[in-house]
Amino acid sequence: MIRSILLYCRPGFEAELAREISELSTKYGPGEIARTNTGSGYVVYRFTDATSALACAKAVPFASITFARQMIAAFDDVGPLSPGNRVQPVVDAVAEAGHLFSDVFLETADTNEAKQLSPLCRKLAVPFENALRELGLLADASGKPGPDAVRLHVLFTSTDNALPGVSFVNNSSPWPMGIPRLKFPAGAPSRSALKLEEAWYAFLSDQDIAGMLAPGLSAVDLGASPGGWSWQFAGRGMNVTAVDNGRLDPQLLRSGLVRHVRADAFAFVPRQPSYWMVCDVVEQPSRIAKLAAQWITRGWCKVTIFNLKLPMKKRYEEVVRCKDIIASELRSHGIRHQLLIKQLYHDREEVTAYLRRL
Ligand SMILES: C[S@@+](CC[C@H](N)C(=O)[O-])C[C@H]1O[C@@H](n2cnc3c(N)ncnc32)[C@H](O)[C@@H]1O
Structure with missing residues:
Protein backbone atom coordinates (compact mmCIF):
# COMPACT_ATOMS: atom_id res chain seq x y z
CA MET A 1 0.00 0.00 0.00
CA ILE A 179 19.76 13.95 -11.85
CA PRO A 180 19.81 15.74 -15.21
CA ARG A 181 22.27 14.25 -17.66
CA LEU A 182 23.61 17.44 -19.21
CA LYS A 183 26.76 17.38 -21.30
CA PHE A 184 29.32 20.10 -20.74
CA PRO A 185 28.80 22.25 -23.83
CA ALA A 186 31.87 22.57 -26.05
CA GLY A 187 33.13 26.15 -26.06
CA ALA A 188 31.50 27.22 -22.79
CA PRO A 189 33.93 29.37 -20.74
CA SER A 190 33.10 27.65 -17.41
CA ARG A 191 31.32 24.66 -15.88
CA SER A 192 28.84 27.13 -14.37
CA ALA A 193 27.19 27.15 -17.79
CA LEU A 194 25.60 23.82 -16.83
CA LYS A 195 24.07 25.35 -13.71
CA LEU A 196 22.08 27.92 -15.67
CA GLU A 197 21.02 25.31 -18.21
CA GLU A 198 19.77 23.04 -15.42
CA ALA A 199 17.92 25.97 -13.84
CA TRP A 200 16.08 26.60 -17.10
CA TYR A 201 14.98 22.96 -17.23
CA ALA A 202 13.95 23.03 -13.57
CA PHE A 203 11.93 26.25 -13.67
CA LEU A 204 10.73 26.78 -17.25
CA SER A 205 8.27 24.84 -19.36
CA ASP A 206 9.14 24.04 -23.00
CA GLN A 207 6.86 26.89 -23.98
CA ASP A 208 8.65 29.27 -21.56
CA ILE A 209 12.02 28.25 -22.96
CA ALA A 210 10.89 29.04 -26.49
CA GLY A 211 9.37 32.41 -25.52
CA MET A 212 11.72 33.64 -22.80
CA LEU A 213 15.05 32.63 -24.28
CA ALA A 214 14.59 34.02 -27.74
CA PRO A 215 16.87 36.07 -30.02
CA GLY A 216 16.40 39.79 -29.49
CA LEU A 217 15.64 39.51 -25.76
CA SER A 218 18.22 40.92 -23.37
CA ALA A 219 19.92 39.78 -20.18
CA VAL A 220 22.12 41.30 -17.50
CA ASP A 221 24.60 38.86 -15.94
CA LEU A 222 25.89 40.05 -12.56
CA GLY A 223 29.17 38.39 -11.51
CA ALA A 224 29.64 37.12 -15.06
CA SER A 225 33.34 36.22 -15.25
CA PRO A 226 34.58 34.09 -16.95
CA GLY A 227 31.25 33.99 -18.81
CA GLY A 228 29.46 30.61 -18.68
CA TRP A 229 26.03 32.12 -18.02
CA SER A 230 26.52 34.94 -20.55
CA TRP A 231 27.60 32.27 -23.04
CA GLN A 232 24.27 30.45 -22.55
CA PHE A 233 22.25 33.58 -23.37
CA ALA A 234 24.50 34.58 -26.28
CA GLY A 235 24.16 31.05 -27.65
CA ARG A 236 20.44 31.74 -27.97
CA GLY A 237 21.02 34.95 -29.87
CA MET A 238 20.31 37.20 -26.88
CA ASN A 239 22.10 40.45 -26.01
CA VAL A 240 23.98 40.30 -22.73
CA THR A 241 25.44 42.93 -20.42
CA ALA A 242 28.08 41.08 -18.41
CA VAL A 243 28.94 42.87 -15.16
CA ASP A 244 32.16 41.86 -13.41
CA ASN A 245 35.51 43.38 -12.58
CA GLY A 246 37.09 40.09 -13.64
CA ARG A 247 37.98 39.15 -17.20
CA LEU A 248 35.57 37.62 -19.69
CA ASP A 249 36.38 34.88 -22.15
CA PRO A 250 37.72 36.67 -25.30
CA GLN A 251 35.90 34.25 -27.59
CA LEU A 252 32.62 35.17 -25.93
CA LEU A 253 33.27 38.88 -26.48
CA ARG A 254 33.96 38.21 -30.15
CA SER A 255 30.36 36.98 -30.58
CA GLY A 256 29.34 40.65 -30.64
CA LEU A 257 26.35 39.91 -28.40
CA VAL A 258 28.08 40.49 -25.06
CA ARG A 259 28.99 43.90 -23.61
CA HIS A 260 31.43 43.77 -20.69
CA VAL A 261 30.87 46.32 -17.92
CA ARG A 262 33.51 46.47 -15.19
CA ALA A 263 31.43 47.39 -12.16
CA ASP A 264 30.19 46.30 -8.76
CA ALA A 265 26.97 44.30 -9.08
CA PHE A 266 25.43 46.14 -6.13
CA ALA A 267 26.16 49.60 -7.57
CA PHE A 268 25.41 48.84 -11.23
CA VAL A 269 22.45 50.75 -12.72
CA PRO A 270 21.29 49.49 -16.13
CA ARG A 271 20.83 51.95 -19.00
CA GLN A 272 17.51 50.37 -19.85
CA PRO A 273 15.32 47.50 -18.55
CA SER A 274 16.19 43.99 -19.66
CA TYR A 275 14.08 40.83 -19.81
CA TRP A 276 16.44 38.77 -17.63
CA MET A 277 18.81 39.44 -14.77
CA VAL A 278 20.96 36.57 -13.52
CA CYS A 279 23.39 36.73 -10.64
CA ASP A 280 26.11 34.28 -9.58
CA VAL A 281 27.97 36.62 -7.22
CA VAL A 282 29.36 34.93 -4.11
CA GLU A 283 27.90 37.04 -1.30
CA GLN A 284 25.65 36.78 1.75
CA PRO A 285 22.39 35.20 0.57
CA SER A 286 20.21 37.88 2.16
CA ARG A 287 22.09 40.59 0.25
CA ILE A 288 21.61 38.76 -3.05
CA ALA A 289 17.92 38.13 -2.29
CA LYS A 290 17.38 41.84 -1.65
CA LEU A 291 19.26 42.82 -4.81
CA ALA A 292 17.16 40.44 -6.94
CA ALA A 293 13.91 41.71 -5.44
CA GLN A 294 14.97 45.29 -6.12
CA TRP A 295 15.68 44.54 -9.77
CA ILE A 296 12.04 43.43 -10.05
CA THR A 297 10.50 46.27 -8.00
CA ARG A 298 12.49 48.89 -9.93
CA GLY A 299 11.31 47.39 -13.20
CA TRP A 300 14.90 46.65 -14.30
CA CYS A 301 14.01 43.07 -15.29
CA LYS A 302 10.98 40.79 -15.58
CA VAL A 303 12.62 37.52 -14.56
CA THR A 304 15.66 36.66 -12.54
CA ILE A 305 17.66 33.56 -11.66
CA PHE A 306 20.21 33.87 -8.88
CA ASN A 307 22.36 31.71 -6.73
CA LEU A 308 22.23 31.77 -2.93
CA LYS A 309 25.37 30.38 -1.30
CA LEU A 310 24.21 28.77 1.93
CA PRO A 311 25.97 29.09 5.27
CA MET A 312 27.41 25.95 6.95
CA LYS A 313 24.71 25.96 9.60
CA LYS A 314 21.00 26.90 9.59
CA ARG A 315 20.76 26.33 5.85
CA TYR A 316 17.00 25.78 5.93
CA GLU A 317 16.45 28.94 8.00
CA GLU A 318 18.54 30.93 5.52
CA VAL A 319 16.34 29.84 2.63
CA VAL A 320 13.23 30.81 4.59
CA ARG A 321 14.81 34.18 5.46
CA CYS A 322 15.58 34.90 1.80
CA LYS A 323 12.03 33.98 0.79
CA ASP A 324 10.70 36.41 3.41
CA ILE A 325 13.01 39.22 2.28
CA ILE A 326 11.85 38.84 -1.32
CA ALA A 327 8.16 38.46 -0.46
CA SER A 328 8.11 41.52 1.78
CA GLU A 329 10.03 43.69 -0.73
CA LEU A 330 7.63 42.76 -3.54
CA ARG A 331 4.55 42.98 -1.35
CA SER A 332 5.48 46.49 -0.25
CA HIS A 333 5.37 47.48 -3.94
CA GLY A 334 2.15 45.54 -4.60
CA ILE A 335 3.88 43.27 -7.13
CA ARG A 336 2.52 39.76 -7.75
CA HIS A 337 5.28 37.27 -8.31
CA GLN A 338 6.35 33.65 -8.52
CA LEU A 339 9.33 32.54 -6.44
CA LEU A 340 10.84 29.07 -6.58
CA ILE A 341 14.04 28.05 -4.83
CA LYS A 342 15.65 24.74 -5.67
CA GLN A 343 18.87 22.96 -4.89
CA LEU A 344 19.87 21.81 -8.35
CA TYR A 345 22.14 18.87 -9.08
CA HIS A 346 24.92 21.30 -10.05
CA ASP A 347 24.48 23.23 -6.80
CA ARG A 348 26.74 22.21 -3.94
CA GLU A 349 26.41 24.28 -0.75
CA GLU A 350 23.96 26.55 -2.52
CA VAL A 351 20.50 26.84 -4.00
CA THR A 352 19.17 28.49 -7.13
CA ALA A 353 16.24 30.89 -7.08
CA TYR A 354 13.81 31.83 -9.82
CA LEU A 355 11.79 35.01 -9.42
CA ARG A 356 9.30 36.23 -11.98
CA ARG A 357 6.98 39.19 -12.04
CA LEU A 358 3.42 38.03 -12.83
C1 LIG B 1 31.06 31.99 -9.38
S1 LIG B 1 31.78 33.26 -10.32
C2 LIG B 1 30.67 33.45 -11.64
C3 LIG B 1 30.76 32.42 -12.69
C4 LIG B 1 29.90 32.75 -13.89
N1 LIG B 1 28.49 32.66 -13.58
C5 LIG B 1 30.17 31.88 -15.09
O1 LIG B 1 29.23 31.24 -15.57
O2 LIG B 1 31.30 31.82 -15.58
C6 LIG B 1 31.46 34.68 -9.34
C7 LIG B 1 31.90 35.97 -9.98
O3 LIG B 1 31.34 37.04 -9.22
C8 LIG B 1 32.24 38.13 -9.30
N2 LIG B 1 31.90 39.06 -8.21
C9 LIG B 1 32.07 38.90 -6.87
N3 LIG B 1 31.60 40.00 -6.22
C10 LIG B 1 31.13 40.83 -7.18
C11 LIG B 1 30.51 42.11 -7.14
N4 LIG B 1 30.27 42.74 -5.98
N5 LIG B 1 30.16 42.67 -8.30
C12 LIG B 1 30.38 42.05 -9.48
N6 LIG B 1 30.95 40.84 -9.58
C13 LIG B 1 31.32 40.23 -8.43
C14 LIG B 1 33.61 37.51 -9.21
O4 LIG B 1 34.54 38.35 -9.84
C15 LIG B 1 33.41 36.19 -9.95
O5 LIG B 1 33.87 36.31 -11.27
Whole structure:
Protein backbone atom coordinates (compact mmCIF):
# COMPACT_ATOMS: atom_id res chain seq x y z
CA MET A 1 0.00 0.00 0.00
CA ILE A 2 1.21 3.54 -0.78
CA ARG A 3 1.64 5.31 2.53
CA SER A 4 4.85 7.37 2.38
CA ILE A 5 6.52 10.20 0.54
CA LEU A 6 10.03 9.35 -0.62
CA LEU A 7 12.24 12.26 -1.60
CA TYR A 8 15.76 12.19 -3.06
CA CYS A 9 18.28 14.89 -2.21
CA ARG A 10 21.96 15.77 -2.32
CA PRO A 11 23.60 13.63 0.39
CA GLY A 12 24.07 15.76 3.51
CA PHE A 13 20.85 17.74 3.07
CA GLU A 14 18.46 15.15 4.55
CA ALA A 15 17.73 17.21 7.68
CA GLU A 16 16.75 20.27 5.64
CA LEU A 17 14.55 18.18 3.37
CA ALA A 18 12.94 16.42 6.34
CA ARG A 19 11.98 19.78 7.84
CA GLU A 20 10.59 20.97 4.56
CA ILE A 21 8.43 17.91 3.88
CA SER A 22 7.21 17.83 7.48
CA GLU A 23 5.89 21.37 7.06
CA LEU A 24 4.46 20.87 3.57
CA SER A 25 2.70 17.59 4.31
CA THR A 26 0.70 18.60 7.39
CA LYS A 27 -2.16 19.72 5.12
CA TYR A 28 -2.60 16.15 3.88
CA GLY A 29 -2.91 14.37 7.21
CA PRO A 30 -0.89 13.30 10.21
CA GLY A 31 2.43 11.56 9.76
CA GLU A 32 6.09 11.60 10.69
CA ILE A 33 9.57 11.31 9.30
CA ALA A 34 10.34 7.59 9.04
CA ARG A 35 13.88 7.71 7.60
CA THR A 36 16.37 10.56 7.47
CA ASN A 37 19.87 9.17 7.78
CA THR A 38 22.50 11.83 7.28
CA GLY A 39 24.41 11.20 4.06
CA SER A 40 21.89 8.64 2.71
CA GLY A 41 20.59 10.89 -0.08
CA TYR A 42 16.91 10.34 0.68
CA VAL A 43 14.16 10.97 3.21
CA VAL A 44 10.95 9.04 3.89
CA TYR A 45 7.90 10.70 5.42
CA ARG A 46 5.20 8.25 6.51
CA PHE A 47 1.54 9.24 6.74
CA THR A 48 -0.84 7.68 9.22
CA ASP A 49 -3.70 7.57 6.67
CA ALA A 50 -3.36 5.50 3.53
CA THR A 51 -4.74 8.06 1.07
CA SER A 52 -2.60 11.04 2.10
CA ALA A 53 0.66 10.19 0.35
CA LEU A 54 -0.75 10.07 -3.17
CA ALA A 55 -2.72 13.27 -2.57
CA CYS A 56 0.41 14.98 -1.28
CA ALA A 57 2.61 13.81 -4.19
CA LYS A 58 0.03 15.09 -6.62
CA ALA A 59 -0.71 18.44 -5.03
CA VAL A 60 2.53 19.79 -3.52
CA PRO A 61 4.30 21.40 -6.48
CA PHE A 62 7.56 19.54 -6.94
CA ALA A 63 9.29 22.73 -8.14
CA SER A 64 8.50 24.36 -4.80
CA ILE A 65 10.39 21.83 -2.64
CA THR A 66 13.85 23.35 -2.31
CA PHE A 67 15.91 20.36 -1.25
CA ALA A 68 14.11 17.59 -3.22
CA ARG A 69 15.53 16.14 -6.42
CA GLN A 70 12.58 13.80 -6.80
CA MET A 71 9.18 13.25 -5.14
CA ILE A 72 7.64 9.76 -5.00
CA ALA A 73 4.57 8.33 -3.28
CA ALA A 74 6.08 5.15 -1.88
CA PHE A 75 4.86 1.68 -1.01
CA ASP A 76 6.37 -0.19 1.93
CA ASP A 77 9.79 -1.80 1.51
CA VAL A 78 9.86 -5.11 -0.34
CA GLY A 79 12.41 -7.56 1.02
CA PRO A 80 14.39 -9.56 1.73
CA LEU A 81 14.72 -10.27 -2.00
CA SER A 82 16.57 -13.40 -3.03
CA PRO A 83 19.20 -13.12 -5.81
CA GLY A 84 17.18 -15.25 -8.24
CA ASN A 85 13.87 -13.50 -7.57
CA ARG A 86 14.19 -9.75 -7.25
CA VAL A 87 11.61 -8.69 -9.80
CA GLN A 88 8.36 -10.56 -9.14
CA PRO A 89 7.93 -9.66 -5.44
CA VAL A 90 8.26 -5.96 -6.29
CA VAL A 91 5.92 -6.20 -9.28
CA ASP A 92 3.36 -8.08 -7.15
CA ALA A 93 3.58 -5.39 -4.46
CA VAL A 94 2.94 -2.53 -6.90
CA ALA A 95 0.30 -4.35 -8.98
CA GLU A 96 -2.32 -4.11 -6.21
CA ALA A 97 -2.43 -0.29 -6.55
CA GLY A 98 -3.92 -0.66 -10.04
CA HIS A 99 -1.77 1.97 -11.78
CA LEU A 100 -0.78 1.94 -15.42
CA PHE A 101 2.85 3.11 -15.41
CA SER A 102 4.14 5.35 -18.19
CA ASP A 103 7.70 4.29 -17.47
CA VAL A 104 9.87 2.52 -14.90
CA PHE A 105 13.05 3.87 -13.29
CA LEU A 106 15.30 1.51 -11.30
CA GLU A 107 17.34 3.74 -9.03
CA THR A 108 19.83 4.09 -6.20
CA ALA A 109 20.56 6.98 -3.91
CA ASP A 110 23.30 9.38 -5.05
CA THR A 111 26.04 8.11 -2.73
CA ASN A 112 29.20 6.20 -3.64
CA GLU A 113 28.03 3.24 -1.59
CA ALA A 114 24.55 3.16 -3.08
CA LYS A 115 25.85 3.56 -6.62
CA GLN A 116 27.52 0.14 -6.30
CA LEU A 117 23.96 -1.08 -6.93
CA SER A 118 23.79 0.61 -10.36
CA PRO A 119 24.95 -2.50 -12.29
CA LEU A 120 22.19 -4.50 -10.56
CA CYS A 121 19.63 -1.87 -11.62
CA ARG A 122 20.85 -2.03 -15.22
CA LYS A 123 20.66 -5.82 -15.18
CA LEU A 124 17.10 -5.82 -13.86
CA ALA A 125 15.74 -3.11 -16.20
CA VAL A 126 14.52 -5.39 -18.98
CA PRO A 127 13.18 -8.15 -16.66
CA PHE A 128 11.19 -5.46 -14.81
CA GLU A 129 9.73 -4.05 -18.03
CA ASN A 130 8.80 -7.53 -19.23
CA ALA A 131 7.14 -8.48 -15.95
CA LEU A 132 5.14 -5.23 -15.86
CA ARG A 133 4.12 -5.59 -19.49
CA GLU A 134 2.97 -9.15 -18.94
CA LEU A 135 0.52 -7.89 -16.32
CA GLY A 136 -0.59 -4.99 -18.53
CA LEU A 137 0.90 -2.45 -16.08
CA LEU A 138 3.22 -0.62 -18.51
CA ALA A 139 1.71 1.88 -20.95
CA ASP A 140 2.65 2.01 -24.58
CA ALA A 141 5.59 4.40 -25.01
CA SER A 142 3.80 6.33 -27.77
CA GLY A 143 1.43 9.15 -26.92
CA LYS A 144 1.60 11.99 -24.44
CA PRO A 145 1.03 11.04 -20.77
CA GLY A 146 -2.24 12.38 -19.34
CA PRO A 147 -2.46 14.69 -16.31
CA ASP A 148 -2.66 11.76 -13.86
CA ALA A 149 0.06 9.65 -15.52
CA VAL A 150 2.43 8.01 -13.08
CA ARG A 151 5.90 6.59 -13.41
CA LEU A 152 7.12 3.61 -11.39
CA HIS A 153 10.31 4.05 -9.33
CA VAL A 154 12.12 1.22 -7.63
CA LEU A 155 14.80 2.45 -5.24
CA PHE A 156 17.25 -0.30 -4.37
CA THR A 157 18.57 0.41 -0.87
CA SER A 158 20.60 -2.84 -0.85
CA THR A 159 20.88 -5.94 -3.03
CA ASP A 160 17.98 -7.51 -1.15
CA ASN A 161 15.72 -4.55 -0.39
CA ALA A 162 13.64 -2.34 -2.69
CA LEU A 163 11.47 0.67 -1.97
CA PRO A 164 8.98 1.06 -4.83
CA GLY A 165 6.78 4.08 -5.47
CA VAL A 166 5.13 6.26 -8.07
CA SER A 167 5.73 9.83 -9.19
CA PHE A 168 3.28 11.98 -11.11
CA VAL A 169 4.86 12.63 -14.49
CA ASN A 170 3.62 16.23 -14.46
CA ASN A 171 4.86 16.89 -10.92
CA SER A 172 8.30 15.36 -10.65
CA SER A 173 11.76 15.36 -12.17
CA PRO A 174 11.84 13.64 -15.58
CA TRP A 175 15.39 12.36 -14.91
CA PRO A 176 16.32 9.00 -13.31
CA MET A 177 17.49 9.65 -9.72
CA GLY A 178 16.36 13.25 -10.29
CA ILE A 179 19.76 13.95 -11.85
CA PRO A 180 19.81 15.74 -15.21
CA ARG A 181 22.27 14.25 -17.66
CA LEU A 182 23.61 17.44 -19.21
CA LYS A 183 26.76 17.38 -21.30
CA PHE A 184 29.32 20.10 -20.74
CA PRO A 185 28.80 22.25 -23.83
CA ALA A 186 31.87 22.57 -26.05
CA GLY A 187 33.13 26.15 -26.06
CA ALA A 188 31.50 27.22 -22.79
CA PRO A 189 33.93 29.37 -20.74
CA SER A 190 33.10 27.65 -17.41
CA ARG A 191 31.32 24.66 -15.88
CA SER A 192 28.84 27.13 -14.37
CA ALA A 193 27.19 27.15 -17.79
CA LEU A 194 25.60 23.82 -16.83
CA LYS A 195 24.07 25.35 -13.71
CA LEU A 196 22.08 27.92 -15.67
CA GLU A 197 21.02 25.31 -18.21
CA GLU A 198 19.77 23.04 -15.42
CA ALA A 199 17.92 25.97 -13.84
CA TRP A 200 16.08 26.60 -17.10
CA TYR A 201 14.98 22.96 -17.23
CA ALA A 202 13.95 23.03 -13.57
CA PHE A 203 11.93 26.25 -13.67
CA LEU A 204 10.73 26.78 -17.25
CA SER A 205 8.27 24.84 -19.36
CA ASP A 206 9.14 24.04 -23.00
CA GLN A 207 6.86 26.89 -23.98
CA ASP A 208 8.65 29.27 -21.56
CA ILE A 209 12.02 28.25 -22.96
CA ALA A 210 10.89 29.04 -26.49
CA GLY A 211 9.37 32.41 -25.52
CA MET A 212 11.72 33.64 -22.80
CA LEU A 213 15.05 32.63 -24.28
CA ALA A 214 14.59 34.02 -27.74
CA PRO A 215 16.87 36.07 -30.02
CA GLY A 216 16.40 39.79 -29.49
CA LEU A 217 15.64 39.51 -25.76
CA SER A 218 18.22 40.92 -23.37
CA ALA A 219 19.92 39.78 -20.18
CA VAL A 220 22.12 41.30 -17.50
CA ASP A 221 24.60 38.86 -15.94
CA LEU A 222 25.89 40.05 -12.56
CA GLY A 223 29.17 38.39 -11.51
CA ALA A 224 29.64 37.12 -15.06
CA SER A 225 33.34 36.22 -15.25
CA PRO A 226 34.58 34.09 -16.95
CA GLY A 227 31.25 33.99 -18.81
CA GLY A 228 29.46 30.61 -18.68
CA TRP A 229 26.03 32.12 -18.02
CA SER A 230 26.52 34.94 -20.55
CA TRP A 231 27.60 32.27 -23.04
CA GLN A 232 24.27 30.45 -22.55
CA PHE A 233 22.25 33.58 -23.37
CA ALA A 234 24.50 34.58 -26.28
CA GLY A 235 24.16 31.05 -27.65
CA ARG A 236 20.44 31.74 -27.97
CA GLY A 237 21.02 34.95 -29.87
CA MET A 238 20.31 37.20 -26.88
CA ASN A 239 22.10 40.45 -26.01
CA VAL A 240 23.98 40.30 -22.73
CA THR A 241 25.44 42.93 -20.42
CA ALA A 242 28.08 41.08 -18.41
CA VAL A 243 28.94 42.87 -15.16
CA ASP A 244 32.16 41.86 -13.41
CA ASN A 245 35.51 43.38 -12.58
CA GLY A 246 37.09 40.09 -13.64
CA ARG A 247 37.98 39.15 -17.20
CA LEU A 248 35.57 37.62 -19.69
CA ASP A 249 36.38 34.88 -22.15
CA PRO A 250 37.72 36.67 -25.30
CA GLN A 251 35.90 34.25 -27.59
CA LEU A 252 32.62 35.17 -25.93
CA LEU A 253 33.27 38.88 -26.48
CA ARG A 254 33.96 38.21 -30.15
CA SER A 255 30.36 36.98 -30.58
CA GLY A 256 29.34 40.65 -30.64
CA LEU A 257 26.35 39.91 -28.40
CA VAL A 258 28.08 40.49 -25.06
CA ARG A 259 28.99 43.90 -23.61
CA HIS A 260 31.43 43.77 -20.69
CA VAL A 261 30.87 46.32 -17.92
CA ARG A 262 33.51 46.47 -15.19
CA ALA A 263 31.43 47.39 -12.16
CA ASP A 264 30.19 46.30 -8.76
CA ALA A 265 26.97 44.30 -9.08
CA PHE A 266 25.43 46.14 -6.13
CA ALA A 267 26.16 49.60 -7.57
CA PHE A 268 25.41 48.84 -11.23
CA VAL A 269 22.45 50.75 -12.72
CA PRO A 270 21.29 49.49 -16.13
CA ARG A 271 20.83 51.95 -19.00
CA GLN A 272 17.51 50.37 -19.85
CA PRO A 273 15.32 47.50 -18.55
CA SER A 274 16.19 43.99 -19.66
CA TYR A 275 14.08 40.83 -19.81
CA TRP A 276 16.44 38.77 -17.63
CA MET A 277 18.81 39.44 -14.77
CA VAL A 278 20.96 36.57 -13.52
CA CYS A 279 23.39 36.73 -10.64
CA ASP A 280 26.11 34.28 -9.58
CA VAL A 281 27.97 36.62 -7.22
CA VAL A 282 29.36 34.93 -4.11
CA GLU A 283 27.90 37.04 -1.30
CA GLN A 284 25.65 36.78 1.75
CA PRO A 285 22.39 35.20 0.57
CA SER A 286 20.21 37.88 2.16
CA ARG A 287 22.09 40.59 0.25
CA ILE A 288 21.61 38.76 -3.05
CA ALA A 289 17.92 38.13 -2.29
CA LYS A 290 17.38 41.84 -1.65
CA LEU A 291 19.26 42.82 -4.81
CA ALA A 292 17.16 40.44 -6.94
CA ALA A 293 13.91 41.71 -5.44
CA GLN A 294 14.97 45.29 -6.12
CA TRP A 295 15.68 44.54 -9.77
CA ILE A 296 12.04 43.43 -10.05
CA THR A 297 10.50 46.27 -8.00
CA ARG A 298 12.49 48.89 -9.93
CA GLY A 299 11.31 47.39 -13.20
CA TRP A 300 14.90 46.65 -14.30
CA CYS A 301 14.01 43.07 -15.29
CA LYS A 302 10.98 40.79 -15.58
CA VAL A 303 12.62 37.52 -14.56
CA THR A 304 15.66 36.66 -12.54
CA ILE A 305 17.66 33.56 -11.66
CA PHE A 306 20.21 33.87 -8.88
CA ASN A 307 22.36 31.71 -6.73
CA LEU A 308 22.23 31.77 -2.93
CA LYS A 309 25.37 30.38 -1.30
CA LEU A 310 24.21 28.77 1.93
CA PRO A 311 25.97 29.09 5.27
CA MET A 312 27.41 25.95 6.95
CA LYS A 313 24.71 25.96 9.60
CA LYS A 314 21.00 26.90 9.59
CA ARG A 315 20.76 26.33 5.85
CA TYR A 316 17.00 25.78 5.93
CA GLU A 317 16.45 28.94 8.00
CA GLU A 318 18.54 30.93 5.52
CA VAL A 319 16.34 29.84 2.63
CA VAL A 320 13.23 30.81 4.59
CA ARG A 321 14.81 34.18 5.46
CA CYS A 322 15.58 34.90 1.80
CA LYS A 323 12.03 33.98 0.79
CA ASP A 324 10.70 36.41 3.41
CA ILE A 325 13.01 39.22 2.28
CA ILE A 326 11.85 38.84 -1.32
CA ALA A 327 8.16 38.46 -0.46
CA SER A 328 8.11 41.52 1.78
CA GLU A 329 10.03 43.69 -0.73
CA LEU A 330 7.63 42.76 -3.54
CA ARG A 331 4.55 42.98 -1.35
CA SER A 332 5.48 46.49 -0.25
CA HIS A 333 5.37 47.48 -3.94
CA GLY A 334 2.15 45.54 -4.60
CA ILE A 335 3.88 43.27 -7.13
CA ARG A 336 2.52 39.76 -7.75
CA HIS A 337 5.28 37.27 -8.31
CA GLN A 338 6.35 33.65 -8.52
CA LEU A 339 9.33 32.54 -6.44
CA LEU A 340 10.84 29.07 -6.58
CA ILE A 341 14.04 28.05 -4.83
CA LYS A 342 15.65 24.74 -5.67
CA GLN A 343 18.87 22.96 -4.89
CA LEU A 344 19.87 21.81 -8.35
CA TYR A 345 22.14 18.87 -9.08
CA HIS A 346 24.92 21.30 -10.05
CA ASP A 347 24.48 23.23 -6.80
CA ARG A 348 26.74 22.21 -3.94
CA GLU A 349 26.41 24.28 -0.75
CA GLU A 350 23.96 26.55 -2.52
CA VAL A 351 20.50 26.84 -4.00
CA THR A 352 19.17 28.49 -7.13
CA ALA A 353 16.24 30.89 -7.08
CA TYR A 354 13.81 31.83 -9.82
CA LEU A 355 11.79 35.01 -9.42
CA ARG A 356 9.30 36.23 -11.98
CA ARG A 357 6.98 39.19 -12.04
CA LEU A 358 3.42 38.03 -12.83
C1 LIG B 1 31.06 31.99 -9.38
S1 LIG B 1 31.78 33.26 -10.32
C2 LIG B 1 30.67 33.45 -11.64
C3 LIG B 1 30.76 32.42 -12.69
C4 LIG B 1 29.90 32.75 -13.89
N1 LIG B 1 28.49 32.66 -13.58
C5 LIG B 1 30.17 31.88 -15.09
O1 LIG B 1 29.23 31.24 -15.57
O2 LIG B 1 31.30 31.82 -15.58
C6 LIG B 1 31.46 34.68 -9.34
C7 LIG B 1 31.90 35.97 -9.98
O3 LIG B 1 31.34 37.04 -9.22
C8 LIG B 1 32.24 38.13 -9.30
N2 LIG B 1 31.90 39.06 -8.21
C9 LIG B 1 32.07 38.90 -6.87
N3 LIG B 1 31.60 40.00 -6.22
C10 LIG B 1 31.13 40.83 -7.18
C11 LIG B 1 30.51 42.11 -7.14
N4 LIG B 1 30.27 42.74 -5.98
N5 LIG B 1 30.16 42.67 -8.30
C12 LIG B 1 30.38 42.05 -9.48
N6 LIG B 1 30.95 40.84 -9.58
C13 LIG B 1 31.32 40.23 -8.43
C14 LIG B 1 33.61 37.51 -9.21
O4 LIG B 1 34.54 38.35 -9.84
C15 LIG B 1 33.41 36.19 -9.95
O5 LIG B 1 33.87 36.31 -11.27
